[in-house]
Amino acid sequence: MVTTKHIAVSNHQIILATLPDGTLEEGHFTSACGAVPVPRPGEIVVRTLIISVDAANRTWMDVETYRPRLVAGEVMAGYGLCEVVDANGTSLPEGTIVFCDAGWQEYAAVPAADATPLAVDGELTHQISVHGVSGMAAYFGITEVGAVAPGETVVVSAAAGATGHLAGQIARIRGARVVGIAGSDEKNLMLESYLGFDATVNHRSETFRADLKAACPKGIDVYFDNVGGRILETVLRRMNQNGRVVCCGSVTHYTYDPESRLAEVVPGALISRRIRMEGFIVLDWMDRWPFASQVMNGWLADGRLLPLENPYDGLDSAPRALLGLLAGENAGKTMVRLTR
Ligand SMILES: NC(=O)c1ccc[n+]([C@@H]2O[C@H](COP(=O)([O-])OP(=O)(O)OC[C@H]3O[C@@H](n4cnc5c(N)ncnc54)[C@H](OP(=O)(O)O)[C@@H]3O)[C@@H](O)[C@H]2O)c1
Structure with a gap:
């Protein structure tokens, strides 16, 4: 109490x-x-x-x-x-x-x-x-919608945010190589040095597209998308065959994004590379939240998950x-x- x-x-x-x-x-x-x-x-x-x-x-x-x-x-x-x-x-x-x-x-x-x-x-x-909407979205987005498998390359946007920093860590726990996209070098340093992300890219950098390509030499298998817009378009160009896009949020759509060229890749890239884009609402899994919380409590206890x-x-x-x-x-x- x-x-x-x-x-x-x-x-x-x-x-x-x-x-x-x-x-x-x-x-x-x-x-x-x-x-x-x-x-x-x-x-x-x-x-x-x-x-x-x-x-x-x-x-x-x-x-x-x-x-x-x-x-x-x-x-x-x-x-x-x-x-x-x-x-x-x-x-x-x-x-x-x-x-x-x-x-x-x-x-x-x-x-x-x-x-x-x-x-x-x-x-x-x-x-x-961890046990609220952000943590649950990270858990079910990575494990169910993205069905991340060991060895896959997973990219997470808004990677230092409430959902993103947990999604990236959960993907790593599942054995994936995780690349975070965030809006400052300070955030990216923290993601790599404190949370163990394998690589990071700053979406505000003029070399963002080239940086993402360099950070994902084997292409991208799963994209956990928190932002939509220009970043989604850039990531879609690097997705592998049978890639999965976990549509969690669309922060960029809260303001007009003049740089977005999304129409150039949707649906073309989805068709040619058999990419599956799937939106989800975390409330759909509410009956399984207690189970997810229990799993995440285990990761908190053994230090693998840092909120x-x-x-x-x-x-x-x-x-x-x-x-x-x-x-x-x-x-x-x-x-x-x-x-x-
Ligand atoms: N589907 C669901 O059930 C579900 C559940 C929870 C959350 N969500 C959604 O997931 C998204 C993330 O939510 P959150 O609570 O985790 O927020 P958050 O990540 O804590 O904060 C949003 C982050 O988005 C980034 N951002 C803001 N404007 C941007 C822009 N124009 N371009 C690129 N990045 C931008 C910023 O980080 P940078 O410095 O890195 O740019 C900011 O820190 C939201 O859209 C939210 O609605 C969905």
Whole structure:
């Protein structure tokens, strides 16, 4: 149990004041002080402990995805780790740690059915990084969608990010040769020296295309794609016969990418080299998350998996955390820790 029961009288919130039309800025958010919600039947009241800041938060502002498009003037949506502070007669006792969409606020009323209780074993922050959406996407993307085999060459983009740094390490654990693509030499140095990536390439370098070719002398068997756009197009040109592209995310599509020449290789390269591109949503494997967590706990314990975390402190830092992630300032899982 993390804290004792305590419900405050006020509820600090971050509001998505206006929807962005282009680049997201801090000015799109405002800070507010609302009331602590009163639960309706079937709802619990939770206190937010750690907010997961995700690239997907930006997508939700533009289009309907697996959730409705966000509405201006409402509390910014977001998943996180919370503690139940009012069970309201449901089966989730006070003190239970749950994962739910409580939004960027201190207190929220959420349907008990939509809150996933967690058996916290180890660091609380690992529930957001390794055992959260990023870690699960890395695990199932590499093991199921990519079906990475020993000896294959695997390329991972946004390789220093929340999902990428874990995907690369899992591919190495499966015996692959792993090449990371990230946006700075500092990140790449860290990927090679600390996380054991076999090679890295900086996508901002003028010699990116040549560098990728040099880093993958035997071509590419599996590409774990977090970004889409120009990087996807460049990688597709180096893919081997029967290669697999694991479509995890498309960070570059959040802004217009004038350099993308994707149409030159899709579908041509896919056809001639029998490449399979497959998108996935990690929620599809939710029934197997406990198994994946167990496997990853083993790798954490024997030191083969090193999680990187990028924590911010205080609710007011949440907009900055999201902007930093979108600008590529982060290494590892971005999260906001709330303290009161
Ligand atoms: N399918 C699923 O179920 C699932 C689950 C989790 C996440 N995702 C998706 O996976 C992607 C990665 O998410 P994440 O949480 O792991 O984010 P993240 O990697 O922690 O952060 C995003 C990274 O993308 C890179 N980036 C930003 N703009 C870029 C650009 N224009 N070109 C190339 N790289 C750029 C930056 O790193 P650099 O410095 O290296 O450029 C940045 O650090 C997102 O699209 C997310 O929605 C999907």
